Amino acid sequence: MTYTDLLFQLVVHLGLLTKASGWKFAEHASKGGPLGELVQWSDILATLYILGHDVVVTSEVEQLASLINGLPTAFSSCQVRTSIPVDLMFTDIVGLIQFKRKVKNGYGKFSCLLRIIDSFGTEPAFNYMPYAKHHSKSQWGMHNLHPQQFFTMFPHSPDNSFMGFVVEQHLLQTKLASVQRKNQAVVYGKALYMWQGKDSYLNSFKDLLEVHGTVFVNKPSDNILPSFVHNHGILKGPELQQLLRESKVFVGLGFPYEGPGPLEAIAQGCVFINPRFSPPHSSQNVKFFKGKPTRRSLASQHPYAEDFIGMPHVYTINIDNATEVRIAVKKAIAAVDAHEVQPYMPYEFTEEGMLQRVNTYISHQDFCTQLKSPWVPHESVQFILSRAGQSCKSACMQKGRICEPSYFNELNNQAVLEKHIGKTCGSVKYTEDIFYPAYLATQNECLMQKQPMLFSCVGERPDVMRLCPCRDFIKGQMALCQRCL
Numbered sequence: 001m002t003y004t005d006l007l008f009q010l011v012v013h014l015g016l017l018t019k020a021s022g023w024k025f026a027e028h029a030s031k032g033g034p035l036g037e038l039v040q041w042s043d044i045l046a047t048l049y050i051l052g053h054d055v056v057v058t059s060e061v062e063q064l065a066s067l068i069n070g071l072p073t074a075f076s077s078c079q080v081r082t083s084i085p086v087d088l089m090f091t092d093i094v095g096l097i098q099f100k101r102k103v104k105n106g107y108g109k110f111s112c113l114l115r116i117i118d119s120f121g122t123e124p125a126f127n128y129m130p131y132a133k134h135h136s137k138s139q140w141g142m143h144n145l146h147p148q149q150f151f152t153m154f155p156h157s158p159d160n161s162f163m164g165f166v167v168e169q170h171l172l173q174t175k176l177a178s179v180q181r182k183n184q185a186v187v188y189g190k191a192l193y194m195w196q197g198k199d200s201y202l203n204s205f206k207d208l209l210e211v212h213g214t215v216f217v218n219k220p221s222d223n224i225l226p227s228f229v230h231n232h233g234i235l236k237g238p239e240l241q242q243l244l245r246e247s248k249v250f251v252g253l254g255f256p257y258e259g260p261g262p263l264e265a266i267a268q269g270c271v272f273i274n275p276r277f278s279p280p281h282s283s284q285n286v287k288f289f290k291g292k293p294t295r296r297s298l299a300s301q302h303p304y305a306e307d308f309i310g311m312p313h314v315y316t317i318n319i320d321n322a323t324e325v326r327i328a329v330k331k332a333i334a335a336v337d338a339h340e341v342q343p344y345m346p347y348e349f350t351e352e353g354m355l356q357r358v359n360t361y362i363s364h365q366d367f368c369t370q371l372k373s374p375w376v377p378h379e380s381v382q383f384i385l386s387r388a389g390q391s392c393k394s395a396c397m398q399k400g401r402i403c404e405p406s407y408f409n410e411l412n413n414q415a416v417l418e419k420h421i422g423k424t425c426g427s428v429k430y431t432e433d434i435f436y437p438a439y440l441a442t443q444n445e446c447l448m449q450k451q452p453m454l455f456s457c458v459g460e461r462p463d464v465m466r467l468c469p470c471r472d473f474i475k476g477q478m479a480l481c482q483r484c485l
């Protein structure tokens, strides 16, 4: 792999760790609180450092304010760092809000340098303020950044960039050979509330294997775990991986959504039992997603595991159907016993994959000057007309490609649209919404986009065929096109 010659001065502001956020991420880290975000931030920091950049980290608002505004510094050991020229700043949405409040002399001049770590993503409809105010208000949205300045935990919407994380493998290859698999399952859920109402599900397969958990229990009287569960409490990384390596099945309870856990288990050779959601979970029907700046809906606890990994590593099933559960668990045990399931890790979640992806982003993504000329090479991109009602995300996927929003500008052109519909537009309308450019066949009308901030891979309207920019990708590294390295 070749690294860039560009070495940058980077600021990383961890909004989630600030006292002002009130989130207490650090305090809850060993008590069953969310760890996914901390895993991702640790990997981002390590990646930026290994790539050779100069990284300054802030985890309190006052430190950030001193750094950016050149006030007397709050950094006891880094006095020289005040008023540094900043090439890029990585933060999260709470950090962005803090930054906007604290930065003097106008936030606008910094905005193109921001890279926002945003687990579940921010769709264009929620990002562009004038539109969001009327159609899609969200406490986390309306920041008016370029949608690709938001970096997600999994490759959710191609409107955003995929940051990801590294699936750790602490165990030494030499030690692995000696690890014996036992007839045991590990249940995915490190807080007690995740287990509530799941007794009959767990009961339905408890006779097939020993059931283990890694659950934080504050005091014995809080413990609601079924008596057959061997609870280890929250384990350290290497211990958890050892437990997974000795097990055959990793059992989803339906929450947490889209965490690193299932990828770690699959990387240790377990089969993941992935609860199917019918109807799918979204901001329309689940409190957790209410107010999140995305309309995405999840058809299972872990859509990435379902869609991008699948069988034999992942069984997506209805966990309320005891017969289906038993069949899946029996099949999973048999597949592991027959060595049909081997440890598996997608390249994009390896150390090398993360370094490659972040290095490419840092070298090429430029939201300050390059918005009109995309860095993704032309040869990697094809324009495709979707079916009526289809989003560009799904139209591209159907052709084995990925929606590439940086090319929307180029295809937002009457002549290009006419070439793809194979006729002359009866009428042409310029309009602002997330579905355009598109063709309304019933009226022979061409609908062009008036507001570039509303170009969207995920927008879909039942009656229009969208014109979509679709690019190729590197197998196992879907964030990057084949000529992007």
Ligand code: U2F
Binding pocket: 033, 034, 035, 036, 037, 039, 119, 153, 189, 190, 214, 215, 233, 234, 235, 236, 237, 240, 256, 257, 258, 259, 260, 261, 262, 264
């Ligand atoms: C997700 O966050 P979580 O922290 O709930 O995700 P998990 O998959 O449970 O675990 C994150 C890490 O915790 C580690 C485990 C993972 O790397 O190895 N761990 C551990 O060290 N010891 C243990 O005993 C058990 C786990 C997601 F990532 C967030 O973006 C979401 O906000 C959240 C809610 O949906 O789910």
